[in-house]
Amino acid sequence: MNAAAPFSNAAVRQLETELVLSSWSVQSQLNPLVIAGGAGCMLWDYEGNQYLDFSSQLINTNIGHQHPKVVKAIQDQAAQLCTLAPSNATAVRGEAAKRILARAPQSGPRSFKKIFFTNAGADANENAMRMARLYTGRDKILSAYRSYHGNTGSAIVATGEARRVPNEYARGHVHFFNPYLYRSEFNATSEAEECERALRHLRRVIEAEGPTSIAAILLESIPGTAGVLVPPQGYLKGVRALADEFGIQLILDEVMVGFGRTGAWLALDHFDVQPDLVVFAKGVNSGYVPVGGVMISDQISEFFQNRYFPGGLTYSGHPLAMASIIATLDAMAEEGMVDNARRIGEEHLGPGVKALAARHPIIGETRGKGVFWALEFVSDPVKRTPLPPARLAELKAAALRRGLLVFAVENRFHLAPPCIVNADQVKQALAVLDEVLAEHGKL
Structure with missing residues (x-):
């Protein structure tokens, strides 16, 4: 299968949900994101929709997608x-x-x-x-x-x-x-x-x-x-x-x-x-x-x-x-990827998530190093009450509609782009999150 193959997102999704037992899931509730290909920090589906991957999938594609040398x-x-x-x-x-x-x-x-x-x-x-x-x-x-x-x-x-x-x-x-x-x-x-x-x-x-x-x-x-x-x-x-x-x-x-x-x-x-x-x-x-x-x-x-x-x-x-x-x-x-991850974390991603937290009280805490950061969402900043799962799902879906893929777990977004991510891509991701939280993150 490749991006040129005659597949639709719906057909691929149906094929997988009918024939594959997926992990950590209630099978009847599955609605997986369909991916056809990728390069660097980007992924795309069979219908041309593109996603900036700030999850590194399961936080493992450190070198990015489809690195030609590998x-x-x-x-x-x-x-x-x-x-x-x-x-x-x-x-x-x-x-x-x-x-x-x-x-x-x-x-x-x-x-x-x-x-x-x-x-x-x-x-x-x-x-x-x-x-x-x-x-x-x-x-x-x-x-x-x-x-x-x-x-x-x-x-x-x-x-x-x-x-x-x-x-x-x-x-x-x-x-x-x-x-x-x-x-x-x-x-x-x-x-x-x-x-x-x-x-x-x-x-x-x-x-x-x-x-x-x-x-x-x-x-x-x-x-x-x-x-x-x-x-x-x-x-x-x-x-x-x-x-x-x-x-x-x-x-x-x-x-x-x-x-x-x-x-x-x-x-x-x-x-x-x-x-x-x-x-x-x-x-x-x-x-x-x-x-x-x-x-x-x-x-x-x-x-x-x-x-x-x-x-x-x-x-x-x-x-x-x-x-x-x-x-x-x-x-x-x-290619200096480890140093890039350190620099991006210190100069762009770390300061960027802290600035988001200062603007949006729904973020209770940010923490991380390099290209590995968490935004912890709360419904009550004083009591530090974890944001309910339904609200987190709403935030994740809103980010995905804007072309940003994040790793979501419990009451948190984990922001973990590949180590090759650049400052412009970080800026793009943070702008999406800012827009999502302004629209869906009111307490």
């Missing part, structure tokens, strides 16, 4: 070797690992020397938890209530948000509250208080659960789906110190925030923290081919040198995915 790399690899069992070696897999490890934490006591490749972020989290359990000989995984780690067995139970509840079949998972000053669980009035009290709370959870039973603490460096919750400075270093004190492994989930999204190669780079395992997917190849993986620190890598690792996937290190990683990371470096 498309060509996939085509070239397909012509050479489409698939290969992970037990066989091929140059493209080692080269992809080399590119990723070049961006991993390398200073201090924990450097990273190996990659375990998976199919996506969820199974990457599964395998990171498996590694931590095997390495420590312990069972429990601590993770935050405000989190999302994937929709497979242990990953969805490690997830703290409500989608875990109908899926709680895995054992050994305990949740705690991570920092979120706007809706503080700790009666904090400043970032410093929120940080100190959140760390005290985590210490008490560790003590109450029994430190020698805990294999790992699993955290998103910046929780994404939960609300772009940039942690206060000192929080992740404090978690690292607690993990060291009690012999617990620290896993940082960079699936949504890694590889340029926050204006750094990895979001953890903002916080001067070294985990034991780093989980990645999405931005590492902009989702062009399904892939994920785990960056493994020296001590865990050494542990498995002479011990059996009981895990594997048919498509681990799939050649097409590996080629897309190499091309993506090379293009990001050559």
